[in-house]
Amino acid sequence: MAQILVPSAAAGFLSQGAVNGADPASQADPASQQLCSLDTIQQEMERLPQGARRLAVQLSLSPDPQCLWSVLTDYGNLNHYIPNLASSRQLWRRGNVVGLEQVGTQQFCGLRFSARVELELVEDRDAGVLSFSMCRGDFRRFEGCWQIGRAGESTRLLYELTVQGRPGMPIGLIEQRLREDLANNLRGVQREAERRTAQA
Secondary structure, eight states, X not given: OOOOOOXXXXXXXHSTTOSSSOOTTSOOOGGGOEEOTTSOXXXXXXXXXXXXXXXXXXXXXXXXXXXXXXXXXXXXXXXXXXXXXXXXXXXXXXXXXXXXEEEEEEEETTEEEEEEEEEEEEEETTTTEEEEEEEEESEEEEEEEEEEEEETTEEEEEEEEEEEEOTXXXXXXHHHHHHHHXXXXXXXXXXXXXXXXXXX
């Protein structure tokens, strides 16, 4: 899950006054920048060499940052509220570094696909940053971060992912699914945080 090192796709989201999540200096595809009229979710996608994609999704929401952090780091239960995540299992912990195994599933054109990754996550609770990178798995590259911060009266949740499929993986299909799924992932985290806040 879950290096807010703030590379180009994320930079526009994090800058003051970014309305549509667009960074004028980035090389992101303008057609991929979306702002839903019904909520505050924003998306941006950047095409990288060799079929890699960098995607950033941001959501402004009401739950407290600490509640969001507890949801994102509840590693053994992530599959209960993040769509298309079939399983999530903590393998080990060394201080603020965690090993995590996840299996994702997708239904597409009547066929079911699954992908497994082992991730190394670095927790920086003070900064609200949870960065991850793949140690092994079904991709050539799978890395990114979650970042939690305040934006006025609301909490800002940013998810960034850079992914590169194995040779033979249809990048067009991967890109299409990622566009839909990343926003759904944030919605899943939001719903779980709101549920925990209501029960507190």
